Amino acid sequence: MNTVKKLVFTVTNNLTCDQRMIRICTSLVNKGFDVTLIGTTGRNDKALTHQPYAQQRIHCVFRKGKLFYIEYNLKLFFTLLRKKADAVCAIDLDTILPVLFASHIKNTVRIYDAHELFSEMKEVITRPRIHKMWLSIEKYAVPKFPHGYTVSGSIVNEFYKRYKVQYELIRNVPVLYPTKKVEKNRKVILYQGAVNEARGLEYLLPAMEKVDAQLWIYGDGNFMQQCREVAQTEKLKDKIFFKGMALPYELKNITAGAYIGINLVEPVGLNQLYSLANKFFDYIHAGIPQLTMNFPEYATINNEYEVAVLTDSLNMDLIAEKLNLLLTDSVLYSKLAQNCHTAAQYFNWQKEEEKLFTFYKTLLV
Secondary structure (H helix, E strand, C coil), X not given: CCCCCEEEEECCCCCCCCHHHHHHHHHHHHCXXXXXXXXXXXXXXXXXXXXXXXXEEECCCCCCHHHHHHHHHHHHHHHHHHCCCCEEEEECHHHHHHHHHHHHHHCCEEEEEECCCHHHCHHHHCCHHHHHHHHHHHHHHHHHCCCEEECCHHHHHHHHHHHCCCCEECCCCCCCCCCCCCXXXXXXXXXXXXXCCCCCHHHHHHXXXXXXXXXXXXXXXXXXXXXXXXXXXXXXXXXXXXXXXXXXXXXXXXXXXXXXXEECCCCCCHHHHCCCCHHHHHHHHHCCCEEEECCHHHHHHHHHHCCEEEECCCCXXXXXXXXXXXXXXXXXXXXXXXXHHHHHCCCCHHHHHHHHHHHHHHHHC
């Protein structure tokens, strides 16, 4: 590139634990871009870690709900007006409006990075007024973002079906590192990621009564209090451990030492049905078999590589049965673990970042 292009990315979440954004921003800096990631603050936020890109947190008085989104979007809009940028990228629907308006005023290239099919999330579609609001924002804004990318082929197709925008597929996968021999803790089942609605936790936790292992939960979210109550009510405090948030490099080591990974999603809304979660690939790279949903994206990959045991439902007895199968069938477990190493050679960030760089280079250079 003859001149350094300035890119600004906008999120509403914790800057220190968003592995996808850390990978994206780092890769683009390494390719010669000047990158800034803008987010917000939270009560339990860890201090910003050193990164090769600039980081900016916008302080908000309100921490959640409608008032938070209004406050943050207004502050983000005025922040973007003051920022010099060749392109601004909205991450998900909750930052799309300030990016749209600021980029229009400044005649800046705008990009949409959809980590989710936001209007189809369970916590959105099960609340009619909230769903109507977010769907209206999506219908208004997404067609005005002709350039974008998302995390699964099913969501790519859905955006084209709805809005005739042809987005790129850039999967949310880890960086491939040389395989290290790690001693597995056979008694640890690992859940990592957002502790939110629709992640199957209300079914997983009671199922642990019939499983001879511990469940470690790394993450936080709007369903944490309910999870703690389930663990208390079901008298599972000796089996279920809430570990809180972990930094990416810490979580990588924790995952590698676990025995089974959990990636359950409640089948409510197209976002869940079309999901291809980053934890699915994190478990693959860690070499640990997982229990995941028999949804289109997971089934397609599993049919080719066989890295997981799939479940058709979130029935508690079925979950316990599948977990006990992985714990007791050593032949099956060894086969899935070996297949994980094969799959990691194909699904890795080294491959995806080349697609990302081509996208930005074509658009801006």
